[in-house]
Amino acid sequence: MNKTKSDYFVKARQIIAGGVNSPVRAWKAVGGKPVFVSHAKGSKIYDVSGKEYIDYVLSWGPMILGHAHPKVIASICDTAKKGTSFGAPTQAETQMAKLISEAIPSIKLLRMTSSGTEATMTAIRLARGFTGRNLIAKFDGCYHGHADSLLIKAGSGIATLGIPGSPGIPAELARLTLSLPYNDMDALRKAVKRYGSQLAAIIVEPVAGNMGVVPPRNGFLEKLRELSTKYGIVLIFDEVITGFRFTFGGYQNLIGVKPDLTCLGKIIGGGMPVGAVGGKREIMEKLAPTGDVYQAGTLSGNPLAMSAGLTTLNILKTKKISFSALDDKTNQLCRQIENLFTTKGIAVCINRVHSMFTIFFQQGPVYDLNTAQKSDTALFARFFHGMLKRGVWLAPSQYEAGFLSFAHTNRDVDRTIDACSKTLKIL
Numbered sequence: 001m002n003k004t005k006s007d008y009f010v011k012a013r014q015i016i017a018g019g020v021n022s023p024v025r026a027w028k029a030v031g032g033k034p035v036f037v038s039h040a041k042g043s044k045i046y047d048v049s050g051k052e053y054i055d056y057v058l059s060w061g062p063m064i065l066g067h068a069h070p071k072v073i074a075s076i077c078d079t080a081k082k083g084t085s086f087g088a089p090t091q092a093e094t095q096m097a098k099l100i101s102e103a104i105p106s107i108k109l110l111r112m113t114s115s116g117t118e119a120t121m122t123a124i125r126l127a128r129g130f131t132g133r134n135l136i137a138k139f140d141g142c143y144h145g146h147a148d149s150l151l152i153k154a155g156s157g158i159a160t161l162g163i164p165g166s167p168g169i170p171a172e173l174a175r176l177t178l179s180l181p182y183n184d185m186d187a188l189r190k191a192v193k194r195y196g197s198q199l200a201a202i203i204v205e206p207v208a209g210n211m212g213v214v215p216p217r218n219g220f221l222e223k224l225r226e227l228s229t230k231y232g233i234v235l236i237f238d239e240v241i242t243g244f245r246f247t248f249g250g251y252q253n254l255i256g257v258k259p260d261l262t263c264l265g266k267i268i269g270g271g272m273p274v275g276a277v278g279g280k281r282e283i284m285e286k287l288a289p290t291g292d293v294y295q296a297g298t299l300s301g302n303p304l305a306m307s308a309g310l311t312t313l314n315i316l317k318t319k320k321i322s323f324s325a326l327d328d329k330t331n332q333l334c335r336q337i338e339n340l341f342t343t344k345g346i347a348v349c350i351n352r353v354h355s356m357f358t359i360f361f362q363q364g365p366v367y368d369l370n371t372a373q374k375s376d377t378a379l380f381a382r383f384f385h386g387m388l389k390r391g392v393w394l395a396p397s398q399y400e401a402g403f404l405s406f407a408h409t410n411r412d413v414d415r416t417i418d419a420c421s422k423t424l425k426i427l
């Protein structure tokens with residue numbers, strides 16, 4: 001890397017904590033200095049020296065139409081000319097809520113926020129306010145934003161009462177969060193049997209995307225629904241990644257399991273800061289001003305976010321969009337990558353759900369955090385840098401999801417396979 005390039009990070013570190021405004025961007029897991037981005041268009045992202053990369057990060061999921069989609073950009077510009085924030089209601093917010101509720105029928109009432117973190121934080125507060133209970137349960141390896149109650153380390157064994165996942169989170173608070181192994185029905189049954197009547201909520205990523213991609217086992221989400229109903233626990237699906245990623249709706253539409261509350265973010269903002277929480281009317285009505293559970297936001301329902309989101313969702317709703325074609329393309333990509341690794345004699349386990357995938361550097365199977373952590377992260381880091389050098393931008397950590405957008409072409413797939421083949425020669 002030339003000198004001027006690395007200078008950007010040196011300068012950033014002098015004035016921004018760690019040089020980045022979100023930790024994964026610092027590339028600590030793969031080493032080296034993060035590439036600084038100049039711009040992006042369609043399936044490509046460009047660094048400050050003008051080098052082009054095929055982007056499989058897509059801003060960590062939101063850019064499902066590709067970067068700088070002309071219609072999305074036009075709508076942002078048109079809206080901006082009329083003012084960028086009012087702190088008062090606009091019609092666009094009602095349109096957005098209506099569109100989301102039509103796509104995800106379990107959402108009867110909705111509230112917009114400015115991030116996914118605010119959405120999950122609000123969902124937890126609502127569940128506690130609604131049930132009058134304090135305990136919550138989550139699953140090891142699931143990420144729900146960085147709010148205190150949800151940033152709880154994966155405990156081992158069943159029903160480990162939370163250990164704080166970060167200094168600064170009081171143990172007293174962490175103790176209110178139970179962390180259970182993902183996909184483990186037995187642990188779930190036992191935990192709910194023991195703590196069910198004290199649990200306000202169970203929150204889950206219906207397809208886990210933050211320990212790498214881990215699909216739910218058959219029956220896991222159904223069991224969650226059944227037990228939550230039985231014990232009066234508010235079931236929260238965190239669909240911040242999965243919302244509008246596989247279909248015009250959530251993962252819940254595909255499996256027919258209805259949560260009580262759903263959290264959204266990423267895609268519904270079309271690349272602008274956004275989040276949303278919605279669900280059953282009687283729970284959502286607990287929110288102020290109808291109810292007494294407080295939640296607010298100066299920029300919530302921001303006009304620019306609403307127009308980028310509405311334009312994105314309206315495009316996703318059109319007949320021209322084929323989620324199954326995107327699924328097929330991702331399948332092609334993963335199949336070919338798998339073949340290259342097999343030929344080379346390196347064991348990988350590729351987990352894929354539609355247009356979301358992770359290449360785990362291990363034999364597999366990967367079905368929870370423990371199994372995910374068996375990966376060879378050093379080998380992954382070498383692969384990451386090899387691909388980057390050859391113009392393919394992957395997430396800088398083994399434990400992240402890769403994404404395809406509707407802007408990715410067959411040629412992008414071919415070029416990625418070529419880069420992979422060349423990288424494997426030197427791995």
Ligand SMILES: *Cc1c(COP(=O)(O)O)cnc(C)c1O
Pocket residue numbers: 114115116117118120143144145146205209210238239240241265266274275
């Ligand atoms: C990204 C993410 C969040 C947090 O959203 P932010 O907008 O980054 O606050 C929450 N849940 C899941 C599943 C996510 O992937």
